[in-house]
Amino acid sequence: MLNLLPYFEAHPGRSIMEAAGDLGYAPQQIMDDLNRLWCCGLPGMGPGDLVDLDHSYPSVRVTNSQGMDRPLRLTQTEAGALLLALESLENVGGLTDRDAVVSAAGKLRRILPASTATVVDSVVSDSFRSAAPPVLETIRAALDNRTILAFGYYSAASDATTHRLAVPARVFTKEGNTYVSAWDTAAGTHRTFRVDRMDDVVDTGETGDPHLGELAFNSEDPFSFTSVSCHAEVRILEDAVWLADYVPLELTGTNPVDGFYAARMPVSSHDWFIRFILGQGGRVLVDGPAELVAEVSERARAGLAAYHR
Incomplete structure (x- = not known):
C-alpha cells in the first residue's frame, strides 16, 4: 500500500485504471488503499502531519507524501522469503509468464549475500527446479497460439476414457494439481x-476459438461447485473427516453424533457421487x-447380487 505514494509521485495525474494495469491490483483495491493513506500521517496527526493527495478514478496527484516518496526496501529476511516463494513458483503449472518469475528470482539471488542465497537454495528441492512436463509445454503453446489440442482424457465422473478436441483457454492449479479450462x-x-x-x-496446429468471453x-471456486443445484446431506465417520481435504464437502455439524459428523456435498455427477459413497x-x-x-441403495444391492450369481 505504501508503494502507491512513490508510484503516483513518479506518475502525477495517472489514472487508477492505468495504475491497476501497471501494479497488477484491482482498481477498487487501489482506491481503498488511497482512502486509507489519506487518513495516515506522522505522530500528532495535526495539520501538515497527514498524507495529502487529490485522488479520483480519472487522476491521482500526491501533494504531501510525508517523506514516503521512495519504494520500500526489503530486509534480508524479507528478500530471502520472497526468493524462496519465487523458486517454488518457477515450475508451477498455470503461470502466464514464467520468465518473469525466473528473472525476479535471479535478481534477488544476485543482490542477496551468498550465505542467505545458499540457505534458500538448499531449502528448495530439486523437484521445483525440474523442467515442466512436456504435456504442459504443449498445452501452454496451444494456449499462446490458440490452436486445438487432441488428447485422450480419463474422466473420474464417468470412469471412462474418451478422445477430446479442445482449445485451451486458461491453465490453473488447485490443491497441488494442474488443470486446463x-x-x-x-x-x-x-x-x-x-x-x-x-x-x-498433440497440438494439431489447427486454429481454434477459446471463447474467452x-x-x-472464479479463482475461489474454479469448478463452480457453488452453482451446483443438487446437494447431498451426508454423515461422515469421525475418523474419516480428513476426506474434507480431498473432496468438496462442508462439515455442517460441530460435534459428532453416534460417531458421525453431519456434512453437505455438491453433486455435479450422480455416477461419481454414487461410486464415491460405495467406495x-x-x-x-x-x-x-x-x-x-x-x-x-439400488447400486449397492446390485453389487452384492453380483457375488451370488
Missing part, C-alpha cells in the same frame, strides 16, 4: 481437464435427498 469442440462449451489425466496430447472463472465402505452415509439415497 478449454473449449470442448464436441460439447460446444468449456470443460475443465486435469492435466495428469490427459494422455497422448464466455469463460466464467467408502460405510465411512460416509447418505441421508438425503431421497432419490440419491434410493440410487445408492
Whole structure:
C-alpha cells in the first residue's frame, strides 16, 4: 500500500485504471488503499502531519507524501522469503509468464549475500527446479497460439476414457494439481481437464476459438461447485473427516453424533457421487435427498447380487 505514494509521485495525474494495469491490483483495491493513506500521517496527526493527495478514478496527484516518496526496501529476511516463494513458483503449472518469475528470482539471488542465497537454495528441492512436463509445454503453446489440442482424457465422473478436441483457454492449479479450462469442440462449451489425466496430447496446429468471453472463472471456486443445484446431506465417520481435504464437502455439524459428523456435498455427477459413497465402505452415509439415497441403495444391492450369481 505504501508503494502507491512513490508510484503516483513518479506518475502525477495517472489514472487508477492505468495504475491497476501497471501494479497488477484491482482498481477498487487501489482506491481503498488511497482512502486509507489519506487518513495516515506522522505522530500528532495535526495539520501538515497527514498524507495529502487529490485522488479520483480519472487522476491521482500526491501533494504531501510525508517523506514516503521512495519504494520500500526489503530486509534480508524479507528478500530471502520472497526468493524462496519465487523458486517454488518457477515450475508451477498455470503461470502466464514464467520468465518473469525466473528473472525476479535471479535478481534477488544476485543482490542477496551468498550465505542467505545458499540457505534458500538448499531449502528448495530439486523437484521445483525440474523442467515442466512436456504435456504442459504443449498445452501452454496451444494456449499462446490458440490452436486445438487432441488428447485422450480419463474422466473420474464417468470412469471412462474418451478422445477430446479442445482449445485451451486458461491453465490453473488447485490443491497441488494442474488443470486446463478449454473449449470442448464436441460439447460446444468449456470443460475443465486435469492435466495428469490427459494422455497422448498433440497440438494439431489447427486454429481454434477459446471463447474467452464466455469463460466464467472464479479463482475461489474454479469448478463452480457453488452453482451446483443438487446437494447431498451426508454423515461422515469421525475418523474419516480428513476426506474434507480431498473432496468438496462442508462439515455442517460441530460435534459428532453416534460417531458421525453431519456434512453437505455438491453433486455435479450422480455416477461419481454414487461410486464415491460405495467406495467408502460405510465411512460416509447418505441421508438425503431421497432419490440419491434410493440410487445408492439400488447400486449397492446390485453389487452384492453380483457375488451370488
